[in-house]
Amino acid sequence: MIARVIGAALALAALTATPIAAQEPGTAVPPAPFIAADFQVPTLVEGPGFKLVPLGPALVDIDFAAYMSSIEHLQQTFTRSKGWPRADITTAEAMTDMLTEQGRFARRESFAYAVLTPDGTRERGCVYVYPGTVPGYDAEVRLWVTKAEFDAGFDAELYAWTKAWIAKDWRFNNVAYPGRAIPWETWDRLGAK
Template sequence: MTNPFIPDTFDPPLYFDSADFYFVVLEEQVAKFDFDAVMSSQQRLQGIFGPGSQWPKSDMTLDENIESLQVHKKEFESRLAFAYSVFNKSKDKCLGSVYIDPSQSPNYDCEVYLWIRDDSIDLEKVLYETVLFWLQEQWPFSRIAFPGRSISWACWASEIKSVG
């Protein structure tokens, strides 16, 4: 079965090393680092996936986080979506995450969500620019949506609504 999200000939990278960050597949092995990053910034992250998003809940447990990371890993292996944990260059602190999903709008190839922890918020613009460059240069995407960032939530909602 062919997945139209990415060509069969494209191998999604398992990691990406940039000038400021190190990305690795979001999976159970990074759960403690990821959980620390998520919970340190829990209030600001609510709504990162849209105005109605309840993630992350204030009472989320490490076990729940591990379950979520296992789902991300299965999606990655199935080539359905791609999630990465963003680390600092020394790879000892999780700074955030990047999620690359098939676009719900026919006007885009993918939709991308990203976040960075509160104590590294000064790197948020650099992370966005890094991800945009990476996707344009090394992935098979030319039309990339960053809902809530490069396109407002209201515009994104009408993009999606026009499909349904």
């Protein structure tokens, strides 16, 4: 009985306590939200010859097929790293990635979209909308397409479409496009500050 009373008292104290950040002057305040609470995040966007939908477990197979078809291309153009994609990615890792992206989307932390054919049977690439990590930019947008789509000229088309979509439909003041509008070397220097 005493343990229950003490537990209830502690729970009540936790509910009514003033947050530490409000108690101590100079304590770091959480950053402003990435996007406004009333912003309706797009969940289906149709473009010319493609559509964007949030990445998630239902897309694990076609997403895996897309990036595994273009390992070297993506290592050189998107990640600049041998860590992703790599030839030994397991299906479990692929699913974990999909669940992670779905969770970030649901929590409104970042927004990862698959770029699919209109019928949804093949992934042509991906578009990612992230919070800005470099002072002066409130968002970062990155995108990739498979090697076959790159060779067909779709990369330039998707980049131009994405810039127009972000400018029209999202509420950002200054968007960075690392590796595109900002060369990687410049972006790396900005991030090092």
